[in-house]
Structures are given as structure tokens and as C-alpha cells.
Amino acid sequence: MTQPSKLPPSRVGFVSLGCPKALVDSEQILTQLRAEGYAISPSYHDADLVVVNTCGFIDAAVEESLDAIGEALAENGKVIVTGCLGAKGNIVQETHPKVLAVTGPHALQEVMSAVHAHLPPAHDPYTSLIPPQGIKLTPKHYAYLKISEGCNHRCSFCIIPSLRGDLLSRPIGEVMQEAENLVKAGVKELLVISQDTSAYGVDVKYRTGFWGGKPLKTRFTELARALGELGVWVRLHYVYPYPHVDEVIPLMAEGKILPYLDIPLQHASPRILKAMRRPAATENNLARIQRWRETCPDITLRSTFIVGFPGETADDFEDLLAFLDVAQLDRVGAFAYSPVDGAAANALAGAVPEALKQERLERFMQHQARISAAKLQQRIGHTLSVLVDEISDEGIIARSAADAPEIDGIVLVKNVAHAKPGDFIKVEITGADEHDLYARAV
Numbered sequence: 001m002t003q004p005s006k007l008p009p010s011r012v013g014f015v016s017l018g019c020p021k022a023l024v025d026s027e028q029i030l031t032q033l034r035a036e037g038y039a040i041s042p043s044y045h046d047a048d049l050v051v052v053n054t055c056g057f058i059d060a061a062v063e064e065s066l067d068a069i070g071e072a073l074a075e076n077g078k079v080i081v082t083g084c085l086g087a088k089g090n091i092v093q094e095t096h097p098k099v100l101a102v103t104g105p106h107a108l109q110e111v112m113s114a115v116h117a118h119l120p121p122a123h124d125p126y127t128s129l130i131p132p133q134g135i136k137l138t139p140k141h142y143a144y145l146k147i148s149e150g151c152n153h154r155c156s157f158c159i160i161p162s163l164r165g166d167l168l169s170r171p172i173g174e175v176m177q178e179a180e181n182l183v184k185a186g187v188k189e190l191l192v193i194s195q196d197t198s199a200y201g202v203d204v205k206y207r208t209g210f211w212g213g214k215p216l217k218t219r220f221t222e223l224a225r226a227l228g229e230l231g232v233w234v235r236l237h238y239v240y241p242y243p244h245v246d247e248v249i250p251l252m253a254e255g256k257i258l259p260y261l262d263i264p265l266q267h268a269s270p271r272i273l274k275a276m277r278r279p280a281a282t283e284n285n286l287a288r289i290q291r292w293r294e295t296c297p298d299i300t301l302r303s304t305f306i307v308g309f310p311g312e313t314a315d316d317f318e319d320l321l322a323f324l325d326v327a328q329l330d331r332v333g334a335f336a337y338s339p340v341d342g343a344a345a346n347a348l349a350g351a352v353p354e355a356l357k358q359e360r361l362e363r364f365m366q367h368q369a370r371i372s373a374a375k376l377q378q379r380i381g382h383t384l385s386v387l388v389d390e391i392s393d394e395g396i397i398a399r400s401a402a403d404a405p406e407i408d409g410i411v412l413v414k415n416v417a418h419a420k421p422g423d424f425i426k427v428e429i430t431g432a433d434e435h436d437l438y439a440r441a442v
């Protein structure tokens, strides 16, 4: 049997300068390059691209590093710079504007993202069984993009920080590379998730990463803006109402990212929010929501709440219902409080009896159902673009910008002959019930 011929591996040249810490960084990058099937080239001429790991400790080291970059550019032309000099302002870009990308030290993922962007690893049918976008359990046209792990808060009802640790943000270059790979693979909607999306980058002090050869801060707004450039739907989940969240609302108004925010508020009574130890508990959420709506009138707000938290009085609960009336949230989920093993809230006084919790939950859901239904009714007669999820016997099941998959409603479209999952179609809304919209194609 004849074997299919293998493509020659892509070849990376490597220049390593500086101290032992830089040397270890070089070793890690070289190890990763080899693990991904790149060959290491001993000469500039045989290399498809060169990585220069620099030192910026003293003037002489800066000079040496800049000279090495210049030599690699002259001899090869495709150069990625990493190491301490990359963290010293814009000195590399100003001296050598033709470099493909610049990262600081200890930036394995960012260097690999830059290498992937400029020299994709050759597909080897013997070893490469995984597509660039990875293996996804979601339908082909949408994907979850996890930007961080863990959480710096200590909400009294939650044990996630003890299970997953403190916030650990992924490098922004790596997140953007994954997003790009997903879009190239046909994803039409990216759902940004984490435990605390608006805190993205706090743990790394908003460190500057690189994407497409340009510096990009590891920060919520910058990430949202960069994702907005990919030309697909971008939906933000688990966003706490910190003041800086205001910065992404104009991106929604401009159509760069979806006008949709999932903000888990959990309660409205300041006393209960304090007992819950919620992030942004002291923010005036109603005033903030009003400002968001002034900037982006089409914004869809989704939230979740807990009723029957220890110490919740009848007045606290009434405050919560009054909040719903004023906030006019579009989508709301709710749970009756239930103690989780190991959560601090278990020690709080004033446990609400189970029957009362259930009664409050029912009242809460009925209250919000009227609000959500009225809001959906207002959409009848509007024309919108929807994303097709599946074709069913009843018609086409699609979602609008206001509907996240699995948790929100759907748009059921009746009269479409040819459409497939992942298509965008224009529809006119003809009817609505408590959760879903009914439409016809236009």
C-alpha cells in the first residue's frame, strides 16, 4: 500500500538572548514548537520565520537585542520578538516597524499565537487529528469562548472559588486566536463566558498582549472591541455591573457586539446583597440600567435571582418585586435558595422556611412572566435578523440578538423553504407568547 506523502514541517529559527530566566522561556517555546510539529532551523535562510527572545536589562543588552532583531529581519524578513525588551514600551516597534509581533517575557501562549497566525502548523494526517478550532460539543454555528477561570469574589452562597481558585485570565492573544479559529471554522456566534467576565485581566494587571501583531490590553472592553472586529455575533455572559461595563454599551449601540448583557444580579435589597457579599453590591443598578438604555435602546438584559436567601424578610422580597417593575428586564431566571455544602451562607441566621421560599419563587416568576410577555408583545411587527438553529417539523427554529441559546426563547419562523443551521435570515415578528416569538420570513 502506498502511503500519502507528508508535507515538510514548517521551520522556525530561534535566537535566544539574556539571562537564565529568558533561557527557560526559550526552552518552553522551543518545546511547544516541537510538540506542535514545527522543525527548528539552525539558519536564517532555511527558516520560514524567526523568533528572537530578547534581553532589556542594561543598555548594552538592549543594543544587542535590537541588533539581533535587525539581523533576523535582514536575513529572513519574518520576525516575532519576545522577552524583556518587548515589555519596554514601544522601543522594538519604533526601531523595527516590520516585526510581525512583539510580546513581553514569559509569554509562551502569546508567542505561539503569533507563530500560528503567521505560520500555521502543517496539517499532518498522521498526527493532527484535531481541527484548529478544537473539538466542540455545540452546533457548528455557535461556540462558547471561555476567557478566564476562577473568581476573586467570595459570595456567601457560592463555593466556586474554593473549587476553581482565584481569577486566572487567559492571555488575550490566545483568546483572540481561538476566536479567530472558531470563526474560520464557520462559527457565527461567540458566547463569551467565565465566572466574572467584567473582571477579565484584573489578575494580570491588564497586561498588554498581542493580537495580529498589535498590542492589546488584557481587559474586558478591549476584548469586546477586538471580538467585535471578527464580523460575527458576540454575546457577553456573566457580566457584573461594575462602572467600566458602561464602556461596552456604545459598542452595542454601534452594532459591533450584540446588544445583550447577562448580568446575574441575584437580589435587589441592599441588605440581602450585602449578606450575599455580591460584587458591585453598592452600585445603583437601576440608574445604571437606565443609562445603558439611553445609550443603546435595543439592549436586552438578562439576569438571575435567588429568593428566600437567609434573612430575607417580606419587605426585602417586596423590594425585589418592585425592582423588577422598574428594571423591566427582558429575561429572568430564578432559584429558591438552597444551601450548598461548604458555603458561608449556611451559617447565616434567619433561614426562610421551604414552603415560604417556594411561594416567593412562584410569585416572583409570575411577576416577571407578565413583564417578559409584555416586552415580547412590543416586538410584534418588527423586522429583525435571526440566526437559524435547526429545522423542525413546525418550522425553522431561530434566535434573534435577544436570545442566547439554551437559556432564552426562540423565534419560530413558518414560511422558509431553504435555510440551514447557521444561516441568517430576515423575519417579521407576527406573534409572541411568554417566552417565544413567531415570525415569517421577509
Ligand code: SF4
Binding pocket: 151, 152, 153, 154, 155, 158, 159, 160, 161, 195, 196, 279
Ligand atoms: S457567585 Fe460570586 S463567588 Fe461565585 S463565581 Fe460568581 S462572583 Fe464568584
